[in-house]
Amino acid sequence: MSIALEVYEAFKDDANKAQVLASAFERLEGRIPSNVATSEQLDVARMELQKAIEQLRGETHEMDGRIQTQLKEMDGRLTKEIAQIRNEMHEMDGRLTKEIAQIRNEMHEMDGRLTKEIAHLRNEMHEMDGRLTKEIAQLRSDMHEMDGRLTKEIEHLRSEQKAAFARQTGWLAGLLAVQLGAIAALMQVIAG
Numbered sequence: 001m002s003i004a005l006e007v008y009e010a011f012k013d014d015a016n017k018a019q020v021l022a023s024a025f026e027r028l029e030g031r032i033p034s035n036v037a038t039s040e041q042l043d044v045a046r047m048e049l050q051k052a053i054e055q056l057r058g059e060t061h062e063m064d065g066r067i068q069t070q071l072k073e074m075d076g077r078l079t080k081e082i083a084q085i086r087n088e089m090h091e092m093d094g095r096l097t098k099e100i101a102q103i104r105n106e107m108h109e110m111d112g113r114l115t116k117e118i119a120h121l122r123n124e125m126h127e128m129d130g131r132l133t134k135e136i137a138q139l140r141s142d143m144h145e146m147d148g149r150l151t152k153e154i155e156h157l158r159s160e161q162k163a164a165f166a167r168q169t170g171w172l173a174g175l176l177a178v179q180l181g182a183i184a185a186l187m188q189v190i191a192g
Contacts, residue, residue, distance in 0.1 A: 011018035
């Protein structure tokens with residue numbers, strides 16, 4: 001028998017109260033999941049969990065011992081490797097120091113050679129500048145002379161063009177007069 005039905009039976013003298021209380025208990029029962037464990041089931045589960053925890057503690061203790069052993073072995077290997085790496089670094093430092101000194105010497109020698117080459121190039125540039133300045137002055141002079149010649153030639157061509165134009169104009173004027181005379185004669189013949 002459900003709790004809601006028991007409440008309804010207990011308060012059936014007052015039907016309204018009984019109905020309200022029964023409805024409330026029915027809603028509460030609906031909210032409780034059907035798979036809720038009993039206290040006995042909880043005790044069994046608790047005991048099983050305690051047993052599993054004890055077993056895990058034992059396994060953890062055993063695993064901790066193995067891990068400690070492995071850590072000691074690893075610490076020994078790493079200590080040896082670190083010492084070896086330090087020796088290698090010391091040797092490498094010596095080699096690099098020698099190489100750096102050699103490179104510095106080579107750079108000093110190269111600096112001297114480059115300084116001489118730069119001075120030589122500056123002298124060549126100075127000489128080239130003098131030659132180019134003379135060549136530019138000569139080109140300017142040549143251009144000035146060429147400009148004078150071209151100006152004279154252009155004036156000559158213009159005068160020849162004017163003379164040719166005048167001859168062509170005279171020839172066209174004569175041709176036009178002949179054509180006008182021919183047209184006038186033709187008109188007299190047509191009119192006559």
